[in-house]
Amino acid sequence: MAPLNENQLEQKRMERKAQIMKAALKVFADNGVKLTKISMIAKEAGVSHGLVYHYFTSKDEVLYESLEWAMERNRVDQVFHELNESQLSPLEKIKQFTIFGFTQGELEVSSDIFRVVQHLAKSNENDMPDNIYDLVKKSGQFYIESLFPLFAEGQKSGEIIQGDTEELLEIYLTVISGIMADDPTWWRENMDQKVDILLRMITAR
Amino acid sequence: MAPLNENQLEQKRMERKAQIMKAALKVFADNGVKLTKISMIAKEAGVSHGLVYHYFTSKDEVLYESLEWAMERNRVDQVFHELNESQLSPLEKIKQFTIFGFTQGELEVSSDIFRVVQHLAKSNENDMPDNIYDLVKKSGQFYIESLFPLFAEGQKSGEIIQGDTEELLEIYLTVISGIMADDPTWWRENMDQKVDILLRMITAR
Amino acid sequence: MAPLNENQLEQKRMERKAQIMKAALKVFADNGVKLTKISMIAKEAGVSHGLVYHYFTSKDEVLYESLEWAMERNRVDQVFHELNESQLSPLEKIKQFTIFGFTQGELEVSSDIFRVVQHLAKSNENDMPDNIYDLVKKSGQFYIESLFPLFAEGQKSGEIIQGDTEELLEIYLTVISGIMADDPTWWRENMDQKVDILLRMITAR
Amino acid sequence: MAPLNENQLEQKRMERKAQIMKAALKVFADNGVKLTKISMIAKEAGVSHGLVYHYFTSKDEVLYESLEWAMERNRVDQVFHELNESQLSPLEKIKQFTIFGFTQGELEVSSDIFRVVQHLAKSNENDMPDNIYDLVKKSGQFYIESLFPLFAEGQKSGEIIQGDTEELLEIYLTVISGIMADDPTWWRENMDQKVDILLRMITAR
DNA sequence: TATGAATGAGAATTCATTCAT
DNA sequence: TATGAATGAATTCTCATTCAT
Missing domain, CATH: 1.10.10.60 (Homeodomain-like)
Known part of the structure; x- marks a missing residue:
C-alpha cells in the first residue's frame, strides 16, 4: 500500500x-x-x-x-443563540436548554462535559492546573451569563417567580448540577415530565 | 504515677x-x-x-x-417520629425534615452523614465492605419508607401534585442528594426561603 | 518501531x-x-x-x-518414578532421593523449593492463603506417600531398622527438613559421605 | 501497708x-x-x-x-561438668546431653535457649547487635568445645564411627539444631527412643 | 511501678509517567 | 504509530519506641 x-x-x-x-x-x-x-x-x-x-x-x-x-463541538453557545432567535417564552427557553443539557448530542458528549465540569467545580481548585481552572470558570460564567437574561425576562413577564434573580439562578444551577453528577441515564426516561417538575421550582403560578 | x-x-x-x-x-x-x-x-x-x-x-x-x-446520635428517626406526632401538614413535615437534613445538629454531623452516604451510594458497591453497604442501603431505605407516606398523604389532600408517588419521591430525593453533595454551607443562608423554592417542585398550586 | x-x-x-x-x-x-x-x-x-x-x-x-x-520444573515425581524403575535397593533409593533434594538442579531451584515449603510448614497456617496452604500440604503428602513404601520395603528386607514405619519416616523427614532450613551449601561438599552418615540412623546393621 | x-x-x-x-x-x-x-x-x-x-x-x-x-540459670556447663564426672561412656554422655537439650528444665527455659540461639545463628549477623552476636558465637563455641573431647574419646574407644571428628560433630550439631528449630514438643514423646535413633548416625556398629 | 495513648519510620501496593522495541 | 515493560512517588497499614498519667 x-x-x-x-x-x-x-x-x-x-x-x-x-x-x-x-x-x-x-x-x-x-x-x-x-x-x-x-x-x-x-x-x-x-x-x-x-x-x-x-x-x-x-x-x-x-x-x-x-x-x-x-x-x-458541543456548541452550547450556538444552541443558546438559536433559542434566543426563537419565539419561545423565557421559561420555555430555559426548559429547552435544560433538556439539551441532559441530552447526549450527536457526538454524545453533551452531558459528559457538564458532568466533568461539575466534578471539577466541586474539587479543590488548588489541585487543578490553571488552564483547567480557567476552562471550568469560563464554563460556569457562560451559563450564568446566558441564563441570567432569560431569568430576568421571565420574572419581568411574570412567568417566573419574583425574588433575587441571581440567587434564583444559583439555586437552579446548583440543582441541575447536582442531578448531573448523578447518573443522568435515569433522567433521560420521561425527561420532559421530569424537567417540567424541576421547572416548577421557578415557575410562577 | x-x-x-x-x-x-x-x-x-x-x-x-x-x-x-x-x-x-x-x-x-x-x-x-x-x-x-x-x-x-x-x-x-x-x-x-x-x-x-x-x-x-x-x-x-x-x-x-x-x-x-x-x-x-443523629436520631433522624426521632425527628421523623416527632414530626409525625405534630399537627403539621404533610408538606410542612417534608419541609421541616428537609431543613433538618441541611442543619448541623448540636453534634454538628447531621448533614455530613447524608453527604457521606450520598458519596457511597454513587460509588461502586463492589468496592465496599458488606457492613458499609448495608448501612448505606438501610439509610436509603429509611428515607424512602419515612417519606413515602407523607408524599402519598399530601397527594391525597391535594397539597402535593398528582402523579406516580414513587417517581415523585425519587426526583425529590435525587435533587436533595445532589445539593448535599455540593457545599451545604451556602444552603444554610436563608435556608427557609431556599427550601421553599425546592418544595415548589412538588407543591400543588 | x-x-x-x-x-x-x-x-x-x-x-x-x-x-x-x-x-x-x-x-x-x-x-x-x-x-x-x-x-x-x-x-x-x-x-x-x-x-x-x-x-x-x-x-x-x-x-x-x-x-x-x-x-x-523440578519434577521430583519424575525422579521418584525413575528411582522406582531402577534396580536399586530401597535404602539406596532413599539415599538417591535425599541427594537429589540437596542438589541444585539444572534450573537451580531444587532445594529452594524444599526450604520454602519448610518455612511455610513451620508458620501458622492461618496466615496463609488457601492455595499456598494446599501446595504445602500436597507437597508434604507427596513426600510421605512416596517414601513410605520404600521405608516399609526396606524394613521387610531387613535393610532398615524395625519399628513404627510412620514414626521412622517422620523422624527422617524432620531431620532432613531441619537441615535444609539451614544453609544447604555446606551439605553439598562431600555430600555423599554426609548423606551416608544421615542414613545410618535408619540402616540396620 | x-x-x-x-x-x-x-x-x-x-x-x-x-x-x-x-x-x-x-x-x-x-x-x-x-x-x-x-x-x-x-x-x-x-x-x-x-x-x-x-x-x-x-x-x-x-x-x-x-x-x-x-x-x-541453665547451667549447661554444670550439666557437662557432672556428666564428665560420671562413669558413663562418651556416647552415653552425648546421649544424656542431647536429652538435656530437649528437656524443659525446672525453669523451663532449657530448650528455648537453644532454639533462640538457632534462630539467631541462621539470621544475618549484620542485623544483630554485637553483644548478641558474641553471645551466640560463644554459645556455639561452648557446645563445640564441650562435645569435641567426647566425640574424640568415643572414636578412640571405637564406640563412635571413625572419620574427621570436627566434621562429624558439625553434622551432629546441625541435625540437632535443625530439629530444635522445629516444634520440640513432638520430640519429647518417646524422647529416649528418638534420641537413640539420632545417635545411630555416629554409633559404630 | 504500671498502663495505654501517641508518634513516626518502614513495608506492601497502586498508578502516572517514561522508555525500549 | 503502537505496545507494554519499567520506574518511583504516594498511600495504607504495622510496630518499636516514647510519654503522660
Missing part, C-alpha cells in the same frame, strides 16, 4: 485523538477526575495506555484537551 | 475516638470516601496517622464506625 | 517472570516468607519493586506462582 | 523481670527474633507492652538480657 499523504495522516491522527478524548470524557464524567486512571481511559478507548501518552503529555492534558475539544 | 482508673480511661478513649470520627465524617463528606486519605483525617483531627490506627483497624472501619456512631 | 510480535513478547515476558520467580524462591528460602520483603526480591532479581507488581498482583501471588512454577 | 524495704523492692523487681524474660524466651523461640513483636512478649507475660520498656530499653536488650539470664 502506498503511504498515506500528509493530510490523510493528520486526519487519522485526529480521529485517534478524538477516540481517546471521547472515551476520556465519559470516564471522567462517570468517575470524577481524580478517580479516573489512565488505564481506564485506555480501556474505554480500546487502546493501550502507552498510546494515550503518545497523543497527550499528561493526564491533566488529556482532561484539558478533551474538555476544550468537546466544548468546541 | 498510677494509671487512670477504668472509667476515666474509657471516657478519654471515647472522646478521642469521637474527635477522630467527627473529623473523619467531615473529610469523607467533603472529599468522598475514596479520595479521603487517612492523613487527611489525622490532620483534621489534629493527631498523627498512627493514632487513627490505634483506635481503628482500617480506613473502612473508620468509615463504618464513624457512620454508625453519627447515625446513632 | 513496531512492537514485538505476540510470540516474542510472550517469551520475553516469561523470561522476566522466571527471573523474578527464581530470585523470589532464593530469597524466600533464605529468609522465610514473612521476613522476605518485595524489595529484597526485586533487588535479587535486579529489577524495581514496581516491576514485580507488573508481573504479580501481590506478594502472596509471587510466592504461589514461584512455588508452582518451580515444582513443575 | 508499710512500704516495702529496699531488698523486697529489688526482689519484686527481679521477679517481674524474670517473668518477662521467661515469656520473651518462649516467644522468641517459637517465632524467631525478627517476627516476635513486643506486644507478643507482653501478652505472654501478662503485662502491658509499656512495662516491658520500663524494665528494658529496647527489644534487642530484652533479647540480650533474656538470653544471658537464661544461660546463667
